[in-house]
Structure formats: structure tokens, C-alpha cells
Amino acid sequence: MKVKSLCWAVLWLLAACDKAPAPAESFAGLGSDAADFAQVVPGEVFSFPEDHGPHAGYRIEWWYVTANLKDAQGNQFGVQWTLFRNALKAGPTQPGWHDSTLWLGHAAVTSATRHYAAERFARGGVGQAGAQAAPFNAWIDDWNFASRPGVTGALNDMQLKAHGAQFAYDLRLTSQRPLVLQGDNGYSRKSDQGQASYYYSQPFFSAEGSVSIDGKTYQVSGPAWLDREWSSQPLSASQSGWDWFSLHLDRGAQLMLFRVRQTDGAPYLTGTWIDREGRTQTLHNGDIQLTPLHTTAIDGRQIPTRWSLKIPSKQLDITTEALNPNAWMNLSIPYWEGPVRFDGGVGYLEMTGY
Template identity: 35%
Template structure:
């Protein structure tokens, strides 16, 4: 998602009980510390862990995979002592993009933390809702999902160092400095494991991207949604770029970062990032039109983004109350494939009301 996936939670998690609890601000100049900051930050309003990637099975069959866990701290009265008080809420979205299937395979979960149903641990990545989980291992992560129409058990091994987004992890989301998050990525995760589709188990391998972000602030009132890409470049580099859209469709804010194959990182200012729609797709279920093919300019780099398949709409109304497009894409520079990753499009179904 910039990964604004956390805002999907904010849109459906209003104040549940009036109280005086305050959320800590995101401060410019704060230093992220690892491994501590791989874990949950329960005092902040919202947080998410997000992995997307491309998988390949025997015979060259290509799949896209997504697993996202969201944590939300609703504002409740501090003196409520009931063990059933919803002090932490967890949500999860999982999906497989399979061109052989009739649309995106996806599922969702929601639960309050504790009670043996869900958890988000501090100090390390360990988030789970019942039998769905994402856990940090010695050299990466492991994910397990058992959904209605599919399941997977995947391992993600880190081959590169953490990529701090924005200003050393302080990522602006608007002209007001308070509209910011702490945000880092881990590109080029090596993926191995198995996927079950239609009762058939497939051994898979591939490459993925992880984002982890937490914040206490919401988007500006003028913002209605965003476009975001995370691309593992073929030369070993990585590109994240996003734009926040205003009500008239123009860019309200933008940013991103490019890590070159040599490891050097360049961060982009709002005026250096542009998303230009090339082709649109209309959902037969919601009637929503999405720009599923776009030209992205980030500084001197220009990429044309094409989806693995057009129908990658995820209906999450049963958990976070929104519908968005989250899809596996190829990135081309001229006639050459320059990388693969994911494109996220939110606020096209309905403007986010935060």
C-alpha cells in the first residue's frame, strides 16, 4: 500500500466507546530500531504488515499472492476493566491471483486480540487470527492461510536489508507533517512453499515484497484514495511510488523511493512522482472502474505497469468495509520487462471517509 492499508481499518473502526485515551504522534527524526520495530506498536492507532509477491509453479504457471494483517486500537475508556473490551482489533486479507480462475481468489478475517483468537506480538513479527498467521523466522517470515477456496504455506527469506521509506522511516502522507507514518519495506524476499487451489497442491517459488507501517493519524480531508506500487526490479533494485488522490482525481500528495542495484537510495518529492492511467477495467460485480494499467514516472525512471490479470478486485466489506483493487503487475521500460510487483488502487469504489 505507500501503503495506506491501515486507512482501510480506520474507515470502519470508529470510536467504539468514548474515552480519554490518546494516540502517540509520529515524530520526524525518530530512529527505527530493529528487531524491536518488526513487532507490534499497540499504542499507535493503526498498523499493518503486508506481503505481496509473484509465484511460479511447475510448468511455468504464474500466480500472485497477498497476505495483509491489520491492527487497530479503538479509543475506549481507560477504566473499562472487562476482558471483553475491544482494546485491540485485528483484521486480515488474503488473496491469490490465478489467471486460470474466474477472478481473484480472496478471503478475510476479523477478531479482537486475545481470548485465544488473535494476537499481534511486540518485539517481533508474530500476528495471527485463528489459523491464519505471519511470523518472523531466523532469516525471514513464514505465512500460513487456510481460506475458503485456497490455502498456502509460504516462507519468505530476506536477501536484502530494510528499506526505510521517506525520511529514515518517517513517511509523509500529506502537506501537514502530522499526516505521517513510520514505514519500512523489505523487497526481494525469496519465496518457497506450497499453494492449494481446487484441492490440488502446487509447489511454488518466487519473489515478494513486505511493507510494515504504523501511525496514529488519518489522511487529509481532501483525500479520497491512493494509487501505490511496490516493484522488485530485475536488476536487484526496488521501487515504491504512490500518489494520494483529491476529489477531482488530481494528485493531492505523492512520494516514493528508489533503491538502485548498488544499494543507494533516492527518495522522491511530491512533484517527482506521476501516475498516468493507460487502460481501465470495470468490475462486473461493483461497477467500479479501476486504472489497472498505468505509466509511473518517479524522477528519471518511467515504467509502464500491466496486470497479470484485470480482475484483481478484493471485496473486504465483511471485515474492513471497503472494496479495492490489489493486483500482481509487470513493469516494463520500453519493450523490456524491468520488474514485477503489485499495484494497489483504493477509493475508486467509494471515497474513503476517515
């Protein structure tokens, strides 16, 4: 949502450059005031391909991709790719070194026995990192997520590339299904106090290509998921972190849901049920039963890596388990991110604030 997506947590490092200290009670400072930036309000009409590109008036946004992959022998892998944009101040973007935008990239590969992650940092305005709407391209250094040659507006034929010291991947992602607007036509609430993001997804990607781990290359394929979000204040001051799921069900449906944990009460819980045709139904707190069942000790933290998930109205009763419980993103801002599996499908889980 990575909520990667995160994936708000990792943006704290960039936001720290804003010289505005994060309040102790809000996770990563993302509950701090952002009055000078554009605000997320209901009723926004999305426009494509323009909204595939950056939104300069907003403080934060990200392009986030995950994939659940297998090779011919049945070995399972997970891949993550995320590009974050953070505006240090409100107002028009300035050229060159006067640009006040910072960029951060995260990439990871997970297998049942290995988990490798890497990050990149860049200053805006000098070409090292950025995003454009058409033809679509999002990049930081030589990591990129881009439309393949000849594709202009739609995100239906993409190439995804990244590498680190002990991993690499090069994947083609294709889909002829429609994009999915999360929440209320793309207006995604994150609290009962009104915090929200604009949020859309492409949960119907099919991926194929190569994944390399420790010098060995595997030919892989499987489902992939794109999340796009932008906001200026996505959390309330009392929210301490989140647990975010994107699930591919064998029956053809897709499911996104997240739980934002509160320091002063019950978590904020919501989601989207997406049928095989791309039609959506918003799920509310009363529709979802989400319970952590088992934790894994990682870096002095107890991380819930096995969950019970029930949605009675959809006849869904599953237990998700991490492919690799030690999928800890030990980066500048650490968090847990990795593939999960369950009887009837696969998916991804991201957990922050533990």
C-alpha cells in the same frame, strides 16, 4: 503501503466500532482527528526487533506481505497477507475482554484467471489474534506470518500461511538484505498538511513454497515484499484514496511509490528508489510521471489497471499491466489489489477509494 499495503481502507470497518462516524469528505474516516493517540513526528529512531511488534499508543498499524510467484511451467500467481491492528481508544492496553484492540486479517491469491480473497476478524486480549516482536509472530486464528524456529530477532527466515474456501498458501520467505526505511528515515509523509506514518519495508524477500487454487497445488517461487506501517491519522480530510505500487526490477532495484488522490487539487505523489544494495533515494512529485492508461469496469466502478510509469533520472519508462484485471477484494470494505507485470519486472498494485 497494501500504502496494503491498505491498506488503510479496510480499517474503516474496525474504526466504525469507535462510535465516531467517518466524515464524508475523508476516505474511510482516516482523516478524522486522533489527538488522543500518539502522533507521528519526524526524527523517530527505530529499534529492532521491538518495532517489529505492535505499537499500542497509535491508532492503526499493519503487517503486509505480497509475493509475485511462478511455477516450473511459468504460470504466474500473486499472494497477499495482511494483519491490521486498530485501537478503539487511546491509553494502555487492558487484559482479557477489557482489551480495546480489534484485529482484521486479509488474504488473497491471484492467477491470470482466478482471484480469491478472505477476511478474518478478532477481538484483542483473548489470544485469537495478535503480534509479538521476538520471536516474531503475527497471527489471526490459524493465519500467521512468523519467524521460523530458532530465529529470534531478525526478519530473515519467515513462514507465511493462510487459506480460504478456494485457496491456500504456505511459503517460506528468506532474505539477508537490510530493512529499508521509507520516506525520511522511516517518517513517511502522506500529504502536504503533515499527515504521516512510520514506515519500513523488506523488499528483498525470496519466497518458495506452495499455492493451492480450486483444489490444485502448485510449487512456486519468486520475490516477496513486507511493509510495516503505524500511525494515528495517516490521511488529511480531503484525501479520497490512493494508488500504491511495489515493484521488483530485473536489474536488481526495487521501487515503492504511491499517489494519494485529493478532492481539492493535484494528488500527493512520492516514492522510494531502492538499489540492489538496499541504499535508498526519496522520489518527489517532480521525479515521477504516473498516468493511468486503461480502466476495467468492476462492480460499477472504473478501476485503472494499466499504467504508464516514468522516472527519467533512473532511466525507467514502463507500462504496468494487471496479471488479472479483476483482482477485486470484494470484502467488507472493497478495494483492488493484485500482481502486476511489466517489461523488466513484476510487482503489486493496490487501489482504494474508487
